[in-house]
Amino acid sequence: MTRWVAGVVVGVVVAGAAVGCDVPPAPDAAPGPSGIRPPAPTVAAPPPPTVAAPPPAAKGPACPPGGVRLAEGAGDAAMGLRVADVQLVNCGTEPYVLEGYPEVRLLDRKRAPVEVAVQHGGDGIAAAPTGTEGDPQRVELGPGQAAGFGMVWRNLVTDSTVPAAEGRVLEVTPRAGAPRVELELRHSVDLGNTGKLGISPWKAAAR
Numbered sequence: 733m734t735r736w737v738a739g740v741v742v743g744v745v746v747a748g749a750a751v752g753c754d755v756p757p758a759p760d761a762a763p764g765p766s767g768i769r770p771p772a773p774t775v776a777a778p779p780p781p782t783v784a785a786p787p788p789a790a791k792g793p794a795c796p797p798g799g800v801r802l803a804e805g806a807g808d809a810a811m812g813l814r815v816a817d818v819q820l821v822n823c824g825t826e827p828y829v830l831e832g833y834p835e836v837r838l839l840d841r842k843r844a845p846v847e848v849a850v851q852h853g854g855d856g857i858a859a860a861p862t863g864t865e866g867d868p869q870r871v872e873l874g875p876g877q878a879a880g881f882g883m884v885w886r887n888l889v890t891d892s893t894v895p896a897a898e899g900r901v902l903e904v905t906p907r908a909g910a911p912r913v914e915l916e917l918r919h920s921v922d923l924g925n926t927g928k929l930g931i932s933p934w935k936a937a938a939r
Contacts, residue, residue, distance in 0.1 A: 798911035799824025800873075802904060805880060807919055812887045815862050816919065819880045819937065820906055822873040830879055830934040832868040834906055838899030838921055838929070846899045848923060854884040854930040864932035871936045882932040887922045894925040906934075 795801060805817030822828040838846040854862045862884040871879045889896055899921035905912050921929065 795823035796913055798913060800828055800906060800913060802913050802915035804918055813858055814885050814887055816883045817880055819878050821878045822875055825875055828873045830871045830907055833931060833933050834881055834904050836931055837903040839901035840898060841900045843901060846897045848927055848929050850929050850931060857884050857886055857928055857930045864930050866933060868933040871934050878937040879934050880937055881934055884930040885921060885923055886926050888924040888926050891925050896925055897923040
């Protein structure tokens with residue numbers, strides 16, 4: 733602004749600026765706190781503890797389609813005379829009826845049929861009772877119940893020109909029209925070359 737005083741021009745500097753001088757601009761103010769906090773870092777939740785799955789339950793042998801299975805029972809051998817017991821267990825859910833004698837077939841270790849004459853009872857095989865005697869009877873098995881039949885034979889070689897026969901697998905048809913059931917024997921039916929096997933009728937197992 734210029735003021736006229738007694739014919740003299742006096743220059744006055746206003747707002748810190750003079751004519752013809754460059755004045756640098758004031759620096760920007762430093763940013764102050766905004767009042768807003770940054771978000772807290774996200775912490776992932778720990779994974780749930782791993783629980784091992786329980787081992788599968790052990791399963792017993794499957795029940796054959798006919799609803800029964802065979803088991804090798806007790807046996808005895810004295811002076812070449814052999815006596816054995818075979819058990820049949822009703823592993824199904826329905827009653828199972830047996831009557832008369834089972835149908836029996838022997839196979840060798842190569843699963844070829846063994847030539848043997850199967851007879852009812854032990855006549856001609858043993859002079860004394862062997863447990864294969866008795867009249868046929870009707871036996872009804874509830875689920876889980878068992879019946880059995882006995883076998884008797886002699887381990888005797890009477891002809892050196894005839895190979896000795898030995899049954900390793902027992903095949904049984906429990907009743908007419910029923911599926912055949914198979915049992916691998918721990919103790920073989922060592923017939924020698926006698927070619928005879930006596931069996932008993934079905935008998936209810938002792939309870």
